[in-house]
Amino acid sequence: MTTSPNADPAFLDPAGHDPAPLDPALLDAADPLAPFVDRFVPAEGVVAYLDGNSLGRPLKATADRFADFVAHEWGTRLIRSWDERWMDLPTEIGDRIGSLSLGAAPGQTVVGDSTTVLLYKAIRAALELGLREGRREILLDDDQFPTDRFVIDGIARERGATVRWIAVDKTLGVTPELLAEALSPDTAVVVINHVSYRSGFIADLPELTRLTHEAGARVVFDLCHSAGVVPMSLDDAGADIAVGCTYKFLNGGPGAPAFLYARRDLHDALEQPIQGWMGAADVFAMAPAYVPAPSIRRFLSGTPPIVGMLALIDMLDLIEEAGLDRIRAKSLELTDYAFALADERLAPLGVTTATPRERRIRGSHLTLAHPAFREILPRLWSAGVVPDFRNPDALRLGLSPLSTTFAEVELGVEAIAEALRDRVDA
Numbered sequence: 419m420t421t422s423p424n425a426d427p428a429f430l431d432p433a434g435h436d437p438a439p440l441d442p443a444l445l446d447a448a449d450p451l452a453p454f455v456d457r458f459v460p461a462e463g464v465v466a467y468l469d470g471n472s473l474g475r476p477l478k479a480t481a482d483r484f485a486d487f488v489a490h491e492w493g494t495r496l497i498r499s500w501d502e503r504w505m506d507l508p509t510e511i512g513d514r515i516g517s518l519s520l521g522a523a524p525g526q527t528v529v530g531d532s533t534t535v536l537l538y539k540a541i542r543a544a545l546e547l548g549l550r551e552g553r554r555e556i557l558l559d560d561d562q563f564p565t566d567r568f569v570i571d572g573i574a575r576e577r578g579a580t581v582r583w584i585a586v587d588k589t590l591g592v593t594p595e596l597l598a599e600a601l602s603p604d605t606a607v608v609v610i611n612h613v614s615y616r617s618g619f620i621a622d623l624p625e626l627t628r629l630t631h632e633a634g635a636r637v638v639f640d641l642c643h644s645a646g647v648v649p650m651s652l653d654d655a656g657a658d659i660a661v662g663c664t665y666k667f668l669n670g671g672p673g674a675p676a677f678l679y680a681r682r683d684l685h686d687a688l689e690q691p692i693q694g695w696m697g698a699a700d701v702f703a704m705a706p707a708y709v710p711a712p713s714i715r716r717f718l719s720g721t722p723p724i725v726g727m728l729a730l731i732d733m734l735d736l737i738e739e740a741g742l743d744r745i746r747a748k749s750l751e752l753t754d755y756a757f758a759l760a761d762e763r764l765a766p767l768g769v770t771t772a773t774p775r776e777r778r779i780r781g782s783h784l785t786l787a788h789p790a791f792r793e794i795l796p797r798l799w800s801a802g803v804v805p806d807f808r809n810p811d812a813l814r815l816g817l818s819p820l821s822t823t824f825a826e827v828e829l830g831v832e833a834i835a836e837a838l839r840d841r842v843d844a
């Protein structure tokens with residue numbers, strides 16, 4: 419199911435003519451995934467939703483699913499639903515995320531707590547293995563998402579580990595060369611964001627895994643910006659542990675629970691720090707002592723957030739129908755298009771891009787930089803153009819292939835250009 423995303427179809431200029439056509443209507447008409455846009459709830463007043471990398475849009479099917487859930491599964495079946503369905507949902511949905519998006523065989527992925535809490539469990543569990551071998555260092559890069567850095571800082575203090583920072587180019591991320599330099603016999607765990615939340619750079623997951631293993635350490639990948647949009651194969655790469663969000667490109671809704679993948683042969687050795695009854699080998703034994711489940715369920719702690727998992731089911735259905743390879747192909751076409759528009763209309767206004775141009779290492783958002791972005795954001799939002807702002811000067815255009823049209827990208831970029839021009843004229 420994985421395809422190397424480095425093919426180079428000249429989508430914007432199939433015949434090799436220039437200039438590249440920038441007419442969004444032609445691109446939408448030629449887009450095989452265009453019909454999927456209608457499956458999403460229409461957003462009144464929004465002309466360009468460019469933040470699918472932060473919060474995916476809801477599907478129409480989800481409204482029916484919620485109503486049915488309240489009336490039947492919860493309202494009528496009541497407590498019986500735990501036996502009938504809910505107990506298995508964390509692993510059932512985990513397996514679907516695994517097969518549709520992670521390249522993971524069943525039995526290795528579970529849906530549980532927030533990303534932050536699962537990162538804590540994952541990194542603590544991986545660190546314990548290292549500590550037993552006398553390794554005390556956690557490696558991460560200095561541009562990692564704040565919650566990852568904060569969690570690691572707390573774990574290091576709690577367990578007397580040390581933290582070593584890899585300084586990265588902010589328009590890229592961790593490269594194999596940088597990692598190789600930082601690894602040492604003291605490295606216990608390496609934590610890497612698969613796709614950088616800032617630049618959109620795709621880290622070389624298989625090669626970083628190989629290097630980490632060669633150094634005798636374990637790697638934890640944060641998949642928040644790649645799950646559901648960038649193909650990968652955790653199993654083929656031999657990755658150790660991975661954690662990712664479900665409310666970004668997996669459209670699970672605000673606060674939808676995250677997922678955790680752990681390679682099967684590690685399960686018995688991994689001890690996560692929040693021991694609870696739902697992660698026990700026999701949940702209803704009410705036994706005096708905690709014995710962890712001999713499976714991925716050992717990463718559960720308390721009662722799973724069933725309500726929060728419902729919308730995710732609809733998006734997984736949609737991803738299955740569309741196919742991740744086609745989703746990736748459109749993602750590249752959308753970011754190519756955003757680049758072309760930015761070059762044509764924003765570069766003359768002083769806007770720079772902070773995302774790799776090379777398709778192979780580009781995720782599904784384009785980051786633009788300009789000192790006036792903070793100032794123009796409220797104007798964009800009130801006009802129904804919705805990108806997001808990241809300190810100190812970045813606008814991210816998050817392009818979600820099943821819900822974003824080329825027309826939206828064009829309207830969004832034009833609105834940014836207009837706002838910048840008005841500011842200069844004023």
Ligand SMILES: *Cc1c(COP(=O)(O)O)cnc(C)c1O
Pocket residue numbers: 532533534535563565566611615640642643663676
């Ligand atoms: C969005 C995101 C998170 C979010 O963590 P939550 O616990 O869901 O708030 C964590 N890491 C990365 C890289 C993210 O992009």
